[in-house]
Amino acid sequence: MKVQAINDGLGAIISDINLSTISNTDKQELNEALWKYKVISVVDQTLQQEDLEKVANIFGDFKFNSFFKVERKSSEQSYIFGGAWHADLSYLDNRPTYTMLYSAEVPEEGGDTLFADQSTCLEQFEPKFVEHLLTLKCKHLPKRYSFEEAVHSKGTKSYGAYEFFNREYSDEETQRIYKSESIFETISERSTEFDQKVLITHPHSNNLCLNVNPSYTKSILGMEEDESDKLLNLLFQAQIQNKYIYRLKWKNGMFTIWDNRQVLHKATYTHDSDYRLMFRYMAIDPSDAENCCYN
Ligand SMILES: [Fe+2]
Numbered sequence: 001m002k003v004q005a006i007n008d009g010l011g012a013i014i015s016d017i018n019l020s021t022i023s024n025t026d027k028q029e030l031n032e033a034l035w036k037y038k039v040i041s042v043v044d045q046t047l048q049q050e051d052l053e054k055v056a057n058i059f060g061d062f063k064f065n066s067f068f069k070v071e072r073k074s075s076e077q078s079y080i081f082g083g084a085w086h087a088d089l090s091y092l093d094n095r096p097t098y099t100m101l102y103s104a105e106v107p108e109e110g111g112d113t114l115f116a117d118q119s120t121c122l123e124q125f126e127p128k129f130v131e132h133l134l135t136l137k138c139k140h141l142p143k144r145y146s147f148e149e150a151v152h153s154k155g156t157k158s159y160g161a162y163e164f165f166n167r168e169y170s171d172e173e174t175q176r177i178y179k180s181e182s183i184f185e186t187i188s189e190r191s192t193e194f195d196q197k198v199l200i201t202h203p204h205s206n207n208l209c210l211n212v213n214p215s216y217t218k219s220i221l222g223m224e225e226d227e228s229d230k231l232l233n234l235l236f237q238a239q240i241q242n243k244y245i246y247r248l249k250w251k252n253g254m255f256t257i258w259d260n261r262q263v264l265h266k267a268t269y270t271h272d273s274d275y276r277l278m279f280r281y282m283a284i285d286p287s288d289a290e291n292c293c294y295n
Contacts, residue, residue: 001026003033003040010117010263011246012037015044019058019255020051027058034059034098035204039115039246039258046253047102052281059098059257060283070101070278082267083163085116085240086215087260088282091140093194095294096282099265100257106250107274113256115263117244119207122199124238130208136198138211138232141218158215163266195221196294198235202261203287210239211294213264239264250278261293 001017012033017026019042034040047055056062088099101113122130143160150159198220200211214236220228248256258265287293 001029003037005037007246008120009037010115010120010244011039011248012041014040014042017042019045019055020047022058031059032204034257034259035202035262038117038119038262039248039256041248041254041256043251043254045102045255047255049279052100052102052279055255056100056281056283059100060285060288062281062283070276070280082161082265084158084161084215085236085264085266086158086161086213087211087264090196090211090213090216090260091142091193094284095260097260097285097288098257098283099260100255100281100283102279102281103250103252103254103256103277104279105275105277106252106254107276110269110274111250111276112268113248113250114266114268115246115248115258116240116265117246117263118209118211118239119202119205119262121239121241121244122208122210124241130199133199133210134197134208137195137221138198139193139218139221140196140213140216141193142216144214144216144218161215194295200261200293202259203285203293205262207262209262210235211261212236212239214240261288 002015004013004015006012014030014033017030022030030040030042053062087095089095125133145153145157145159147159150157150162197211199208201207202209212232212235217232219225220231223231250256
């Protein structure tokens, strides 16, 4: 198994390994690489759906009902699901620790995924400010803004993990997005809101990580709305600066897994008419049962 680090240790490419016949030693090494590099991509894999479920169990408990076929065509151009910075389902009381994507078929260009390092981004803050953040808790909700607010904001306000652009939306598009409302409502009903730490300690790497994101973090507890918005906006700006970002380019047969405790992510455009087929899974790290690192 070969591990090739990217950038300053955010992201690694893993080769010379077959995930469907992996040994226990390699499983452990793979988990350690994930905690260290935060996003790892295993290349040259040929995996079927049943293999993917087993592969998910290398990293955590695949009890999360998370299988998702991600198929994207040119009609997706109007907006991108997952196109706003977020940590997956961070508002759920059984939030997923890891997300996995397997690329069965991807275009040569476009559709990159961006990752922002939520641990190293803290280096820009004074130690006193970090100490202050350690005392704070926040609330995550499925949507920060209403659909109307998001659309009228010309792309500055996200709608859950949807990113909007500076243009008019047709009635049909609006209807499609309204339909997604019912998905959000279902998810909201399923979720139990809980007060989360603004800074968490990663249970394996011991890194401190920022636990807010512009898609889902609604407020800081115990603050007036203005004060809370001001602090959150400062953190949102800080956490997605270019120097903390890794741009992953997909290839066919690539299996990527990231640690939602240590990175935010966002999807980017595919070109018109480019077909893309991926499979998404999520898992919960047993060390994260009952959200011990978030409470
Ligand atoms: Fe996502």
